Amino acid sequence: MKSIGFLGLGIMGKAMAANLIKAGFDVTVWNRNAAKCAELVALGARQGATPKDVAAHCDITFAMVSDPEAALALCQGPDGVAAGIGAGRGYVDMSTVDDITSKTIASLITHTGGRFLEAPVSGTKKPAEDGTLIILAAGDPSLYEDAKPAFEVMGKMSPYLGDVGQGANMKLVVNMMMGGMLSIFSEGLSLGQKAGLDGQQILDIIDAGAMSNPMFKGKGAMLLNENYTTSFPLKHMQKDMRLAVALGDQLDQPLPTAAIANEAFKQAIKAGFGEEDMAAVYKVIK
Template identity: 35%
Template sequence: MRVGVVGLGIMGGPMAMHLHRAGLLAAVYNRTRAKAEPFEKLGVYVAQSPGDLAKRVDVVIIMVSDAPDVEQVLFGPGGIVEGARPGLIVVDMSTNSPDWARRFAERLAQYGVEFLDAPVTGGQKGAVEGTLTVMVGGKEELFKRLLPVFQAFGKNIVYVGPVGYGQAMKLVNQVVAALNTVAMVEGLRLAKALGLDMDKVVQVLTGGAARSGSIELYLPKLLKGDLTPGFKAAHLKKDLSYVMELANRASLSLPATALALELYKKMVEKGLGELGIHALGEIY
């Protein structure tokens, strides 16, 4: 199975490297060619466009920022459909929404191209260590065929239902991750104000009922003053915007999520969107 990766950023780069180690990576493409150079040195073909990449592979993985970026990669000038042939499988592993996933699947079907939405969670650490959780929506037989691909960089791989369900599951994950991060940041602010020993705070938060993915991934970075992103605040703001769009359409009240969205909007407005989601305390 020949796999190509479009998007070699914080997540896509490490994932592509795992695919290379598994003997599956045939081609890569990135708008900034410099990010593709490490793969070129390893003998991986660096495509001139997403369409050029599509000609050379059986499976295309897309890992870019947002739905408009995915749309451009698929259908824009030099897009995947220009090099696609019937039977090609496109896997969108970025985060957007169920609506976009279904739209992409319908348009690609006109070219005979299959589609899975398979966003991931675990942040940069999970991508580097190959321990990501992968949530896959689409045809179950396609999921089974692509399991070796997902296993190259994922540890917890879950088939969640038809097209769009992968994105739906990821948005659920993002709500919980966002609220855990808000809780962590405010808890630390309180701990500092009360003069508590931070080492003992860590001992309690990592060993008791308050422990969470945010505590495990981001608390050590926060205490070192490291605000670099494992996942960017601007991306979480984007994801929570999709959540509230769906919630409002369904007349569903999610007050805590609405608050988290406002907090991350403030981060972006203050020019802090490129920092990690754990840098939320910078706006307080």
């Protein structure tokens, strides 16, 4: 069984790394705040000193960090992944970034002889804990095959999407739709309740018809109960909306609905709700 490195132990990464350890993989972990490693070391992981150290000693190193800047920072510099990866070893970046960042990281890794795969995920805290993420892989086909046993522990589906950049693009398309849906869902619930309709009845009627979907089911209860326990931080959803709108600019694709939804998420961040669940966009809409 291949040795696995895991960099980034936030809400998602911690759960994903824990599943790999429980499945019997030989896992070495690293996090910028080293204290976050303790729980995983207690489960049986080793703790790496730097991203370079982890990449130099593991067959495949996975990373899960918050944004393009953090993803690039992990790879660069004397203690970065690119400094340690060497020939033949693999690096799988599961962070949500734009295609340009992904291609930059791919170049850093492959120039040192390493293999690169981008593999952003669709899913939030609970799917990460349950091992039911959708993993959007693109890049080196041999690394995709080598990483598959780990993907099968972390996710329920891991399609191969082709060249580096296509995983990032698929993730932005999916999250852009999710953000837009959440925005109009919040508007509908707000409008209905202001018109005197019962919030739960609105949810029941939506759930019985063609618009029924797991997100409305899960987030509907959160909105009615004003419970914004974070499974996917609102600031990260706004970052994905921003990157999707930027991709639309690159490709001359009009995205009027996404652009307006992005403004609602920006308002929510300005109002101080960035660390709360993405459902907190409801607070600025209502």
